Amino acid sequence: EIYHNYFFDEPAFNTHDGGYVPLEVADAPEKPLAIPALLKPDKETDTDIWYTVTAQAGETQILPGQKTKTWGYNATILGQTIVYPVGKHIHVALENHLSELTTFHWHGLIVSGPYVDGGCHAPVYPGETKHIDFTLDQPAATTWLHAHPCPSTAEQVWHGLATLVLVKDDHINSLPLPHNYGVDDIPLVLQDRRFHENNQLDYHADYDPDGVQGPTAMINGTVNPVFDVTTQKIRLRILDGANRREWRLHFSDDLKFAQVGGDSSLLPEPVYLDHLMLTCAERAEIVVDFAGYHDGQTVTLFTDDTPIVKFRIHQFAPDNTALPDHLLTIDKPKVDPKTPIRKIVMSGMDESVMMDNKKFSMQRIDATQPVGQAQYWDITNANSPESGMVHPFHVHGTEFLVISRNGQAPYPNEHGFKDTVGVNPGETVRILVRFDLPGVYMYHCHIIEHEDGGMMAQIQTYYPDKPMPKYKLMDMDTL
Ligand code: C2O
Ligand code: CU
Ligand code: CU
Structure with missing residues (x-):
C-alpha cells in the first residue's frame, strides 16, 4: 500500500494563516548541498567517549555577495553532526563562545532534566564551559541539539544554533x-x-x-x-x-x-x-x-x-537489497487502568497562546509523574478547526507512543517512538508517556515562538520511594 496524502487537516495548514510567508526560489546559483562534518570525539575508549561542543558566532557564505552573520555548534552555521553510541558513557564539554547566555538542549535524548537535558534551567554563560555526562539507553534515532534559553530559544535557533545528533546502536547498524x-x-x-x-x-x-x-x-x-x-x-x-x-x-x-x-x-x-x-x-x-x-x-x-x-x-551500481519488512519491535509500556489520564490543553494563537490556561513560569512545577509509570496523556488543541493551526506538542526527556487521534488510529507513519506530535485544531491526541529518569522536563508547542510566548509547562518526575528532590530553577526576572 502506498499512501498519497499528508494526513493532517488541510484547513489547518500554515498556508491558510494570515501571516503565511510563501517560499520563493532565491535568485542565487545552485550550490552543492552542505553536508555537515561529523564531530570528531576528543577521545574514545571501549567504554567512554568525550566530545567538545562549542556554540560560536561566525560568518557563512549563504548567498552571493556579503556573508551572513550566523551562529553554530563547532561550525559557523547549524553545526557538525554528533554521533552518540548507545551504551557508552558520554562526556560532553559545553563551551559558550557567544556573547550571551545559551543552553544546550538535547531534543530527543533520554537524559536527566533539567541540567543535562539543557532546557532553560541549564544556562552556560559567555566564556563558560560546563561538563555533562550520561549514558543512553534508547533506540537508534535522528535527534538534535538546539539552544533553549527562555525566552530567546527562537531567536538563537534563527541565528543557527541547531544541529543533528545521531543515536546509533548495534541493531540499526545491522540492518540493510x-x-x-x-x-x-x-x-x-x-x-x-x-x-x-x-x-x-x-x-x-x-x-x-x-x-x-x-x-x-x-x-x-x-x-x-x-x-x-x-x-x-x-x-x-x-x-x-x-x-x-x-x-x-x-x-x-x-x-x-x-x-x-x-x-x-x-x-x-x-x-x-x-x-x-x-x-x-x-x-x-x-x-x-x-x-x-x-x-x-x-x-x-x-x-x-x-x-x-x-x-x-549519476551512474550507480544496481542495488537489489530489499528493505526488511520488520524494522523494530516496539515494547509498549503497560498502563495500569487505575492510573488517571492526564489532560493537557494547548490554546490560543499569537500572544494569547497558553498551556492549560497558563503561561509558562520557570519557577512553577506544573505536574508530577513517578519514574517508570506509564500514563496516557490526552493532548487537546483548543483552536477552532476552521481557523486554527496545528500545534506540534513536544516533551523533553522521554519518547512516547501515539495511541489515537480523536479516538481513531494514529497516522500510519507514527507507530514508532516520537517526541513531537502535530495536533490538529479541535483534536485530542492520546499519547503514552513514561519517564525513565527523575528530573524536571519541559513540554511545549514546538512552534518556537509559541514556546517562548508561554505555550509551555514543566513536569517533575521522581522515584516514588525516595523524597522529592528540589532542583534549582532559573528565574529570568532576577538576571
Ligand atoms: Cu526542541 Cu524544548 O525543545
Ligand atoms: Cu526538547
Ligand atoms: Cu503552537
Whole structure:
C-alpha cells in the first residue's frame, strides 16, 4: 500500500494563516548541498567517549555577495553532526563562545532534566564551559541539539544554533539501510529564512508571535542545494528545523519512498508514501530508490510547489537489497487502568497562546509523574478547526507512543517512538508517556515562538520511594 496524502487537516495548514510567508526560489546559483562534518570525539575508549561542543558566532557564505552573520555548534552555521553510541558513557564539554547566555538542549535524548537535558534551567554563560555526562539507553534515532534559553530559544535557533545528533546502536547498524554518511545517508535540515540588507538576518524585523518565517528555503544552511546521487538508494534524515514552517514534501514524478524512522526510533515496519508532512521538530528517515532514473537526470524534492533540493543522478551500481519488512519491535509500556489520564490543553494563537490556561513560569512545577509509570496523556488543541493551526506538542526527556487521534488510529507513519506530535485544531491526541529518569522536563508547542510566548509547562518526575528532590530553577526576572 502506498499512501498519497499528508494526513493532517488541510484547513489547518500554515498556508491558510494570515501571516503565511510563501517560499520563493532565491535568485542565487545552485550550490552543492552542505553536508555537515561529523564531530570528531576528543577521545574514545571501549567504554567512554568525550566530545567538545562549542556554540560560536561566525560568518557563512549563504548567498552571493556579503556573508551572513550566523551562529553554530563547532561550525559557523547549524553545526557538525554528533554521533552518540548507545551504551557508552558520554562526556560532553559545553563551551559558550557567544556573547550571551545559551543552553544546550538535547531534543530527543533520554537524559536527566533539567541540567543535562539543557532546557532553560541549564544556562552556560559567555566564556563558560560546563561538563555533562550520561549514558543512553534508547533506540537508534535522528535527534538534535538546539539552544533553549527562555525566552530567546527562537531567536538563537534563527541565528543557527541547531544541529543533528545521531543515536546509533548495534541493531540499526545491522540492518540493510544506507549507512554511509554523506554518500547515501544524508541529513536534511529544513529551515526558512529572510535575508535583509547585505544578506543579514534580522529576527526582530521578521518577528511574528505565531512563528517567524522567511521566503527562502535553506537546507543544511544551503540555498538552492543540489546533491549528487552516486548510489541507487539513499536514506534522508529529515528534520523540520524551522521555527514555524510546516513542510509538505513530495518528489518530482510523485516518486514513492519508504519511511523507515520517525522522531525517536525506527518505525516497526517501512511505510510507503509519496507525500509527507512534517511539523516543527519532527523527524522522518526515508529511503529513496532511484532505480528508474539514470545518469544525467534530476529528481527534485518539493514542499508544496517550491523546489527545495535537487538530486542529480549519476551512474550507480544496481542495488537489489530489499528493505526488511520488520524494522523494530516496539515494547509498549503497560498502563495500569487505575492510573488517571492526564489532560493537557494547548490554546490560543499569537500572544494569547497558553498551556492549560497558563503561561509558562520557570519557577512553577506544573505536574508530577513517578519514574517508570506509564500514563496516557490526552493532548487537546483548543483552536477552532476552521481557523486554527496545528500545534506540534513536544516533551523533553522521554519518547512516547501515539495511541489515537480523536479516538481513531494514529497516522500510519507514527507507530514508532516520537517526541513531537502535530495536533490538529479541535483534536485530542492520546499519547503514552513514561519517564525513565527523575528530573524536571519541559513540554511545549514546538512552534518556537509559541514556546517562548508561554505555550509551555514543566513536569517533575521522581522515584516514588525516595523524597522529592528540589532542583534549582532559573528565574529570568532576577538576571
Ligand atoms: Cu526542541 Cu524544548 O525543545
Ligand atoms: Cu526538547
Ligand atoms: Cu503552537
